[in-house]
Amino acid sequence: MATMTEEKPGTKGDALKxxxxxxxxxxxxxxxxYRRFEEKAEExxxxxxxxxxxxxxxxxxxxxxxxxxxxxxxxxxxxxYREHTQAIAKGIAPNAVMAELFGRATGCSGGKGxxxxxxxxxxxxxxxxxxxxxxxxLASGMGWTAHYNETDQVCICFMGDxxxxxxxxxxxxxxxxxxxxxxxxxxxxxxxxxxxxxxxxSKTEMxxxxxxxxxxxxxxxxxxxxxxxxxxxxxxxxxxEGAGPQFVDLKTYRFxxxxxxxxxxxxxxxxxxxxxxxxGSDPIAMLRVVLESEGLLDESRLNEMDAEARRxxxxxxxxxxxxxxxxxxxxxxxxxxxxxxxxxxxxxxHERPGFAQ
Amino acid sequence: MAVMTYRxxxxxxxxxxxxxxxxxxxxxxxxxxxxxxxxxSKGLLDxxxxxRIVDSPxxxxxxxxxxxxxxxxxxxPVIEFMTFNFSFLAIDQVINSAAKTLYMSNGQIGCPIVFRxxxxxxxxxxSQHSQACETWYVHAPGVKLVVxxxxxxxKGLLKAAIRDDDPVxxxxxxxxxxxxxxxxxxxxxxxxxxxxxxxxxxxxxxxLTHGKMIHVALQAAQKLEKDGVNAEVxxxxxxxxxxxxxxxxxxxxxxxxxxxxxxxxxxxVGAQISSIVQEEAFDYLDAPILRVTxxxxxxxxxxxxxxxxxxxxxHVIEAVNQVLYR
Numbered sequence: 001m002a003t004m005t006e007e008k009p010g011t012k013g014d015a016l017k018x019x020x021x022x023x024x025x026x027x028x029x030x031x032x033x034y035r036r037f038e039e040k041a042e043e044x045x046x047x048x049x050x051x052x053x054x055x056x057x058x059x060x061x062x063x064x065x066x067x068x069x070x071x072x073x074x075x076x077x078x079x080x081y082r083e084h085t086q087a088i089a090k091g092i093a094p095n096a097v098m099a100e101l102f103g104r105a106t107g108c109s110g111g112k113g114x115x116x117x118x119x120x121x122x123x124x125x126x127x128x129x130x131x132x133x134x135x136x137x138l139a140s141g142m143g144w145t146a147h148y149n150e151t152d153q154v155c156i157c158f159m160g161d162x163x164x165x166x167x168x169x170x171x172x173x174x175x176x177x178x179x180x181x182x183x184x185x186x187x188x189x190x191x192x193x194x195x196x197x198x199x200x201x202s203k204t205e206m207x208x209x210x211x212x213x214x215x216x217x218x219x220x221x222x223x224x225x226x227x228x229x230x231x232x233x234x235x236x237x238x239x240x241e242g243a244g245p246q247f248v249d250l251k252t253y254r255f256x257x258x259x260x261x262x263x264x265x266x267x268x269x270x271x272x273x274x275x276x277x278x279x280g281s282d283p284i285a286m287l288r289v290v291l292e293s294e295g296l297l298d299e300s301r302l303n304e305m306d307a308e309a310r311r312x313x314x315x316x317x318x319x320x321x322x323x324x325x326x327x328x329x330x331x332x333x334x335x336x337x338x339x340x341x342x343x344x345x346x347x348x349x350h351e352r353p354g355f356a357q
Numbered sequence: 358m359a360v361m362t363y364r365x366x367x368x369x370x371x372x373x374x375x376x377x378x379x380x381x382x383x384x385x386x387x388x389x390x391x392x393x394x395x396x397x398s399k400g401l402l403d404x405x406x407x408x409r410i411v412d413s414p415x416x417x418x419x420x421x422x423x424x425x426x427x428x429x430x431x432x433x434p435v436i437e438f439m440t441f442n443f444s445f446l447a448i449d450q451v452i453n454s455a456a457k458t459l460y461m462s463n464g465q466i467g468c469p470i471v472f473r474x475x476x477x478x479x480x481x482x483x484s485q486h487s488q489a490c491e492t493w494y495v496h497a498p499g500v501k502l503v504v505x506x507x508x509x510x511x512k513g514l515l516k517a518a519i520r521d522d523d524p525v526x527x528x529x530x531x532x533x534x535x536x537x538x539x540x541x542x543x544x545x546x547x548x549x550x551x552x553x554x555x556x557x558x559x560x561x562x563x564x565l566t567h568g569k570m571i572h573v574a575l576q577a578a579q580k581l582e583k584d585g586v587n588a589e590v591x592x593x594x595x596x597x598x599x600x601x602x603x604x605x606x607x608x609x610x611x612x613x614x615x616x617x618x619x620x621x622x623x624x625x626v627g628a629q630i631s632s633i634v635q636e637e638a639f640d641y642l643d644a645p646i647l648r649v650t651x652x653x654x655x656x657x658x659x660x661x662x663x664x665x666x667x668x669x670x671x672h673v674i675e676a677v678n679q680v681l682y683r
Contacts, residue, residue, distance in 0.1 A: 076430065078426075107463075108463075109461055109462055109463045109465075110463030110464070111463075112460060112461060112463050113461040113462065113463070117461040117462070119458075119461065119462035119463070119465055119466055120465070121462070121465040121466050126426075126429060126430075126466065127458065127461070127462065127466070129453075129454070130453070131449055131453050131454075134422065134449055134450065134453060134454060136422070137418060137419055137421070137422020137423055137425070137426065137450060138422055138423075138425055138426035138429065138450075138454060139426060140419070140422065140423045140426060141422060141423040141424060141425055141426020141427035141428070141429065141430065142426045142427070142429070142430050143426075144423055144426070144427045144432075145426070145427045145430040145431060145432055148382065148408065148427070148432060149431075167418055168418055168419070168422065168449075168450075171416045171418050171419025171420075171422075172419055172422060172423070174414060174416065174419065175413070175414065175416065175419045175420060175423055178414070330463075333464065334459050334460050334462075334463060334464035335459070335460055335498050335499055336459070336499065336501075336522075336523045337459055337464075337467040337468075337469070337522035337523050338521055338522040338523055340501075340521075340549065340550045340551045340598045341549070341551075342549050342550065342551035342552045342598060342600060343550065343551020343552065343595065343597075343598025343599050343600045343601070344551075344598055344599045344600075344601045345498075345501075345551075345597060345598045345599075346498065347599075347629070347633075
């Protein structure tokens with residue numbers, strides 16, 4: 001099978017790229033929420049409400065909104081650790097995501113996962129994963145489950161651009177290809193793996209990375225949410241109908257640092273570069289221009305939508321802040337699904353007879 | 358009782374569990390058309406077809422991760438490593454994904470999966486194919502570890518491992534596959550995890566061990582008997598969950614113990630067991646617990662060097678004599 005790069009969908013002159021006005025406005029509302037949510041997380045981190053690592057998705061909202069909206073609730077999404085907004089896009093309540101960032105019992109992972117490990121089995125959001133590329137292999141397993149059970153579920157697996165240099169990516173892609181599994185591997189290609197430019201760590205272009213495995217590659221502008229949504233609507237359907245694995249180079253840009261400890265610019269990328277991207281390829285601003293020119297949006301409507309996004313983000317902050325910490329008993333809970341009636345499973349001091357817990 | 362090899366016992370366990378639960382499948386290198394590198398899966402492809410008996414590419418990380426992902430979404434995979442030596446390519450998927458997802462997801466997403474294959478040395482396979490891998494896996498909370506040494510234990514414990522709702526590393530041995538033994542003919546013979554088995558009763562000294570080494574321990578015990586020493590051989594069978602009660606009962610009876618294992622000594626299984634015994638039965642001990650292990654070197658190829666490096670009957674007898682102050 002030859003690897004190909006497909007043309008972008010949509011026709012010239014169709015400003016909405018085949019997306020209905022209702023969906024286009026929903027995408028704007030979604031992205032506004034993701035932006036305000038992450039700004040709220042940034043604020044919470046700054047005042048010590050959120051600990052550990054915290055990787056913001058600001059600038060990449062179009063990639064999450066456009067790719068995940070076409071999925072059904074029983075489709076799976078799995079990601080790396082820059083996944084707050086993807087989790088919301090797949091259907092986890094913003095309150096539960098923020099509470100998880102705060103490490104609270106009401107968080108979607110009970111406060112035990114944190115920013116990098118958001119899970120919700122009820123909407124098949126199968127986790128943020130912290131080892132670069134490792135989730136690619138897990139995704140092939142989800143595709144295997146669909147194949148094994150003969151369902152038409154699809155799995156979307158997100159990764160950053162650095163993941164394609166990991167063995168896990170290539171092994172997973174090969175397995176998924178030989179068994180024609182319904183997995184869409186999506187590189188949220190923001191040009192930098194932490195502080196290392198992709199061009200410094202790869203001799204070949206991103207779209208070549210699936211070629212050796214016979215997996216079709218597609219290049220999509222993730223800053224253009226309409227293009228992204230239209231593309232994924234089509235692709236998800238094709239994969240659902242048996243097209244097999246796909247590889248998407250979803251071009252995007254991170255407006256903030258790699259994590260909260262990383263400056264926005266100044267070391268590995270220039271202020272001019274970052275400012276230029278924010279000026280020229282903000283997915284929210286780009287959609288706004290289209291909607292306004294189509295007469296679907298005016299300033300007051302935008303303000304209303306933004307106010308709604310801010311309200312939800314603030315509510316999530318308040319909910320998280322008021323939520324209880326996990327019960328200390330949760331420490332030993334869910335290490336094992338099955339506590340065998342015989343034998344000892346834990347070996348720290350609390351298991352020792354006579355040791356007061 | 359039926360007499361069969363360890364290999365046949367594993368095959369029967371797989372066959373019965375595949376028949377019992379349609380979500381169980383076997384995946385690994387050469388498991389299907391080749392009948393298994395060690396013929397453990399012989400005949401299963403014909404019976405269950407290529408969707409349930411799956412030949413994978415040589416891609417340990419990939420198919421291990423695939424297994425974990427499928428377990429996270431409702432299947433019950435049995436992933437075969439041709440040997441656990443090769444599992445090091447895949448250990449991230451076991452430790453970081455299989456063992457932690459249930460915890461990180463607050464109990465929402467479990468991972469019922471078995472990783473199985475031989476551990477330890479066979480004969481002259483040299484450094485990279487002769488490692489006892491128990492310590493790597495038993496170290497991490499979230500993983501269970503089973504190490505059967507006889508055909509009956511292999512069958513009963515593999516069935517239990519496949520039914521267990523957690524990731525289970527199930528370690529066999531190349532040199533065990535041809536070992537014959539009696540296996541109960543029950544329709545559904547399952548041995549619960551976490552129950553040690555006293556392979557030989559005695560009251561002078563306890564030889565604690567697991568897996569393939571039970572046979573070395575039993576040989577040593579036979580020789581010791583001629584010398585007037587009655588050794589008890591305790592086969593732990595699973596290292597997590599660990600049957601601490603049986604270990605302590607035996608030590609309280611004999612007051613002396615050694616740990617015999619195939620792996621290296623430093624932070625080995627015996628180190629953990631010794632620690633538990635001294636913490637919880639110190640007053641019963643009449644001698645320090647000694648450990649008999651592989652030499653603390655990579656396994657050499659040359660026949661004579663390999664023989665010296667492996668823990669053998671002679672080393673066990675020496676250690677027993679030391680704890681008996683003879």
